[in-house]
Amino acid sequence: MTDLEVGSGSPQSQAEKSAVSFVEITDAHAGQRIDNFLITYLKGVPKSRVYRILRKGEVRVNKGRIKAEYRLCEGDLIRIPPIRVSEEKRPLGVSASLGKLIQASILFEDDRLLVVNKPSGLAVHGGSGISQGLIEVLRVMRPDARFLELVHRLDRDTSGCIMVAKKRSMLRFLHEQLRNGTIDKRYLALVAGRWPNRRKVVNAPLLKNTLQSGERMVHVSPEGKRSVTEFAVISRYQQATLVEAKPISGRTHQIRVHALHVGYPLLGDDKYGDQQACKLFKEKGLKRLFLHAASLKVPMPEEEKPLEVSAALSADLQSLLDSLVDESRC
Structure with a gap:
């Protein structure tokens, strides 16, 4: 039985991963390395397992074998083999007060970019004992957003303007501008x-x-x-x-x-x-x-x-x- 996922690129449930699945890449993931894509897509799967199925050729792109450093193109069709994953943790919710604060802090938004006036005390992302940062809050607030990624960082105690890309093409463009x-x-x-x-x-x-x-x-x-x-x-x-x-x-x-x-x-x-x-x-x-x-x-x-x-x-x-x-x- 084949599960056809067209253009979502979003993580599947444990039950869905019991069969071969296919994912068609959209602009949201074009340019991303296949290994990084799979690590996000196959939540709960150890990285060592992801690299093993790549080395063994169990992952195919457009019916061909690829290496871990292959960069995805819009329209690529990825075959992902059946794979057992650990039970995923339910994502944390966002309190009504925090959600209202972040919504009121949006300074600019179009279909490519968000600019937020980050409050002091809120980390830009979770980790190191912090369960939830700005990017995780935005992803919970925007469950239908196919792509949300930080363009740059601010220290936790620093407030002010921070950019969040809504498209991978915009993220690549802004990273180039930062380098230049x-x-x-x-x-x-x-x-x-x-x-x-x-x-x-x-x-x-x-x-x-x-x-x-x-x-x-x-x-x-x-x-x-x-x-x-x-x-x-x-x-x-x-x-x-x-x-x-x-x-x-x-x-x-x-x-x-x-x-x-x-x-x-x-x-x-x-x-x-x-x-x-x-x-x-x-x-x-x-x-x-x-x-x-x-x-x-x-x-x-x-x-x-x-x-x-x-x-x-x-x-x-x-x-x-x-x-x-x-x-x-x-």
Whole structure:
């Protein structure tokens, strides 16, 4: 008995996998490696088993054998052999309050792209003790969406603009733009001290390492990767400066470590911040990292003008700024 799955590319139930199945590839999965496709499609099947059926030729594309690195094309017909899988866990639900918050945080959407103003405290994806992140929430909220993938990352405590591709072709396009440096990303950060006007660029290589606890830490090192951030002063306050940061490269914790490197660590940063300054501003009402992805300027395929999206500061961060003495107005 043959189960014909046309164009879905979605995981099958355990019962359906007891027979040979066929999947026709649509644009949503075109360009993806066959091994990565099968790992997602055959949820519950160990990776070693997936690679075994590929090596043995039990998986066929257009009736022919393929290797694990084969990239799928729209219209490809995949034959998947009968395979036993473990019982899948039921996906977690999304609370009404979280669903309402995320829906209200959507800044832009068309048939190719979502841009969300991610709340601080929400990881972009699950893992490392986090059961559910932004991408998992969106997939639960959009059960009929054939493709939803993060284009880039934001730290859990960082708020602001994050892109989610709704088509694999869009994901490939945006990844190319990120590599070429044609996507303009601007952040707002509140740093301790008086940032000097002359300090406009920080060019310092960054090296990432993992501690025994599993925590990721980044520091400036000549052995690190080239990293550049442009900074501009927005407002000056007593004992703090609001700066705009434009990362030219895209390294982990780049803005936070570059600001620390030149002596003006971000406020509310419990990993790289100055403890005394963080304590002072916590008493003023700052309960989180003051780092916000404020805007994006993104080239769009087949369009003359780039997409421009901005995200306002959250109420708590704006309230903090309003409570501080703005020296530029004195």
